[in-house]
Amino acid sequence: MDKKNFKYLFGPVPSRRLGRSLGVSPIPPKTCNFSCIYCQLGRTTNFTNKREEFYPVEEIVAELTQALEQNIDIDYITIVGDGEPTLYKKLGTLISEIKKLSTKPVAIITNGALLYQKEVRTDLLEADVVMPTLDAFEANMFRAINRPHKELELNKIIQGMKTFREEYRNQIWMEVMLVKDLNDSSKTLKEIKKLIDFLEVDKTFINIPIRPPAEKWVKMPTQDRLLTAMKILGAESIFHYDEISIESVDSKADPETKILDITQRHPLREEQVFSLFPDFSEEQVLQILQKMENKGILELRIYNKKRFWEVPKEKK
Ligand code: SF4
Known part of the structure; x- marks a missing residue:
């Protein structure tokens, strides 16, 4: 492999849910329709709810082709992005092209907000795993934690997720990010659990703000609360294992480039x-x-x- 620094790829990173996951980011940094208080990327700078082809899909596919030619040891190809990947207008084409290139399963990590749009649901149909987020059960909590774009409403998003469940045959793994004193009470967790049951997801995972969050006052829940949350939600936790070690896809890059490749994200x-x-x-x-x-x-x-x-x- 030459010393090219990949623009759209990162990892593989070890992940409890996905094993060794090769990341694909089809959107510019901090492009999102949420500005979550816990976001590890900081506050959203490109705040948009409009889908765009930010980069030519051919360029992303060409990079992926080059990386896969090196027979990297991976379990999943994960479309994740430095923001919200469903904002990428050519997501459906990207997934189809990945499927032609590799037999590895394709996962999408998304906030799930655009699932109310039919074209987004259609784009995701070929994915093997879709991993949306649900941190709140009512509008005020949703606005306080996720700080969504003004076009987004929680009810509409939940309905979109439900419609997607009816249309999509593969795995939906829900993630709930818990923030101390905001959504970690038993009462809140029971309400979130009702929604998760309604959405008939295949698995539920709990995450916590383990990396420095966008807002300094955001705190991780206590260990006790986490254990209670796992019981109430019937969920597994993902926060121990995703953090252990990390590597750069470009093994020959110089040390500064390797470090920047990841810390940019x-x-x-x-x-x-x-x-x-x-x-x-x-x-x-x-x-x-x-x-x-x-x-x-x-x-x-x-x-x-x-x-x-x-x-x-x-x-x-
Ligand atoms: S949805 Fe994800 S990328 Fe967007 S602000 Fe929230 S945590 Fe950050």
């Missing part, structure tokens, strides 16, 4: 940066990080008593 815990470079000592990696911090392209943030490295917001 989300902050990295310091241990994860170490795991990117198994041949380097921790001191050597720290020197690289320090150099990047001195150049102003990376900054250190302490969150939940852990050290995270991220690209300064103004540089994203």
Whole structure:
């Protein structure tokens, strides 16, 4: 493989739900119809509810073809994006083309908000797993946590998810992001569970804001609350395992490029940066990080008593 730095691909990243997942991002950074308080990408800068072909689908497919020719060891190809991937207008074509290139299952991580649109539901029909999010059961809570685009209403979104369930034969795995004191009470969880049952999803997963969130006041629920939530929702948790180690798809890239490739998308815990470079000592990696911090392209943030490295917001 040449030293080309992939524009649309990242990973493979280990994921509890998806094994080794090769990420495909078809949208520009921070393009979303939500601006969730817990978003690890920071506040949404390109706030839109309009679907567009942000990049030519042929370019994305060409990159994927090049990556797959290297026989990378992966379990899933995951369309995820630095924002909301269903905003990509050629999503249906992209999924069809991926299916021609690979026999690996295709997953989509989405906030699910656009499932009320028939064209979005149709685009997703060929996917193997669709992973939407539901963090609230009523409009005020929805607005407080997800801060949606003004065209979006919770009732309409839930109805869209229900229609999708009726039309779609493959797996729907719901994710609920829990935020301390906002949606982690037993009363709220029971209401969310009613909606999950109504939507007849195949699995439910709980996530928590483990990485530095968009709003500094966002907190993770307590361990007790998490255990209660898992019981009430009949859900598994995903937050232990997705964080363990990480690697860059471009194995020959220089260390700074490798680190930036991932931190452009989300902050990295310091241990994860170490795991990117198994041949380097921790001191050597720290020197690289320090150099990047001195150049102003990376900054250190302490969150939940852990050290995270991220690209300064103004540089994203
Ligand atoms: S968490 Fe997802 S849905 Fe929410 S603002 Fe970030 S990218 Fe958008």
